[in-house]
Amino acid sequence: MNKQMSKSRGTIYWKNLGIVLLITCIPIAFIGVIIYYIGTDRIETEVNKAHQNQLHSSIQQLNDYMANLEHSVVRLAFDRSLDETLKQLDFVWEFQTTNEIMKSFSLITESNSLINSVSLYLRNSDKIIGDEAGFESVRTDEDRDLLNSLLEQERTIYWDYSLKKINMPDTINKAIIIKLPGGQMYGSFGMFIIYLDQNKLNTMVQKLVSGEGVAFLFNENGDYLTTPPSHEDSQGVQTLEDALKSQISVENANENMFKFDWHHKKYNVSYGKISKLGSKWTVVSATPVSQIIAPVTALSTLILWISMFGLTIGLMLSWFASNKIYDPIYRLKSLFENSRSNRSNEKNEITYIEHQWKLQQQAQQDLSIQIKQSIPALRESFLLQFLQGHLYSHTESELLQKLKQLDWDVHQRRFAIMVAQFHGISELGGKFSERDAQLVTFAASNIIKELCTEKSNMVHIINFQDLSIGVFFVLDPAKSNEAIKANFNKLAHDYIVAVNNVLHMKVTIVTSQISDSMKDIPEILEQTRKALRFRDHHTSNQMLDMNQFLLTNTSQNQFPFELEREIVHTVSMGLEEEAMRLIKQFMLELQSNHNAELMVHQGMMKLLGTIHNEILKQEVDLFALYGGGHLYEQLMQLSEPDQILEWFQCKLIRPFVKALTITYDSNLREMIENLLVQMQKDILLDVSLDMYADQLQMSASKLSKVFRQINGINFIDTMVRMRVEKCKELLVTTDMKINDIAEQLHYQPSYLIRMFKKSESITPRQYREKHTQSLQ
Structure with a gap:
């Protein structure tokens, strides 16, 4: 049904629908509106009237309670048995009289639910008795002054709205004071105190309303006789009770009612006056209008929904009748209304x-x-x-x-893969940077695409975005393997020439095996990409064939272990330039022993592991030194020799040397400088590294490292140089034989001659003869 309603309709349909709607829906809507507005207004008036009658009855009931309270108070005040004889009453010895008084108090309390307790105070006895606390003495001067002040009031019967109970300082009660004897304003010898039950009074007044309404009672002075806890405001903001109290004129003795707006809510307010026990009270009840008319709202809503339901039924019947009338044309038209785009303004x-x-x-x-x-x-x-x-x-x-x-x-086709890797981006003299790798790869993929499109239309180019591409070929099954390989070789040659001429980069190309199964191609692609790592570093452009590809036996090739140890030693001493010179030499030896890129890369990985182990021995925080980077993973991403050497220097060795240099502070430098001066003085003594380490109170290994780091030459070589210089001095200035000079320098003559010749390229005898001739 919804699908049909969504279709566009012509003029015939809408004319028929309008006539049916006029016949069915308009009368239903008209009747619903009349019932809603006339019926709901009448019901609301009756409900409001019934509510007002109920409130008036409740106020009259409260008036009756207060009248009953008034009768109890007057009867107690003018009881003839409570005359001036009470002045001499001894509550203890005249126990029978005391008991009778307490029984009468209990009867008064039980006769009126608003009374909480009744107490009797006699001025001279300084005692107080009541039905709640029994017989007790006034213990504090504060309570005694309070009771006497109540007796001094110029009224015989009056209200106190904040009276505390005797011996209970933390209580505040509303009470009625009745001075004895009844009718005597001055010279009273005692008084009755009737305490009201505040909770019962609050409950009785609150029964005037229900739900969210409020009800309260206040006197002519504005004091509340009831306590409305749910509407108290501690922030100094006017409450609903205060607003209503200011609105009502306490001078008007007649009952009245009005409507009052408070905080965007309308209240129906009724109030009446009660005059009892010498005071005038105003009873106020405020009920939200929404609460009063809630039954009317529910009923009116029901009427509205019934009307809407009737209107909906009318609409559905109108729609059904119109469709039946329009059905023949509609079925033909609906064949073309498959989407909203087909709609037209044509009628x-x-x-x-x-x-x-x-x-x-x-x-x-x-x-x-x-x-x-x-x-x-x-x-x-x-x-x-x-x-x-x-x-x-x-x-x-x-x-x-x-x-x-x-x-x-x-x-019935065959499949093959070709991959190409581009090298030498760092050798272009700034034409391309490392950041241009994706751009270069994109240009190279376009070149291979143009070359392949000329020969076959079923070729897919894969751009790996890392200076390498792949080509997926769908081959003609009629061609032989030799013909296919010949075509691959020609394509690879043409591609190498194009990349060399356009991008000026080296290319390594690997062609895969030819497969009859397409499902094997992903694995063949992976194997072909791995074969790129076996390229020869000494060859600029290469073409490798997976069918003839064999790994060269490298078991007899020697790994430069001695050079590796020298590199580690120079790195540990913090000699960056010397270490990089040795690393370049290390790579050249790897390339001479292993032409394949994979083998060279594995050798550099082993060197990284050895240097990494030496750095760990230096107790350096690797996370802080390298920023949490994965060194092995970074090296794995590099393939060009220049890139690898730059990475070793900038990313691995330089941060370590910088951290190592920081540890050698100015105090150590001054110590080494003083040590060099001392060694010069001790040149003719038999000294050693251990002896100086003991003097400086440090280990020999630490002194050796510090000496090499700061001086640039280790301790032994420095001592040899100093003694060779001393030997040269003695050869020129004295006639001492070489054996005597060697003995003074604590060397064997043969060792001294060998060290001297290594340093000066001539023997000590030749050095003496040379300088003797120059002096002549």
């Missing part, structure tokens, strides 16, 4: 149908063109997922069928 159904028929034909042609244009992009996306191995769950037939749907018929 004539026949003209509309003709127009829609032409639109359908045009849309079909446009859709066919769009499908053909989107097939290449869909095929590229499918092949990308397939070659990355995401479609491993698909069978061979499913893959072939999917490609057929994407306009590639690969049944």
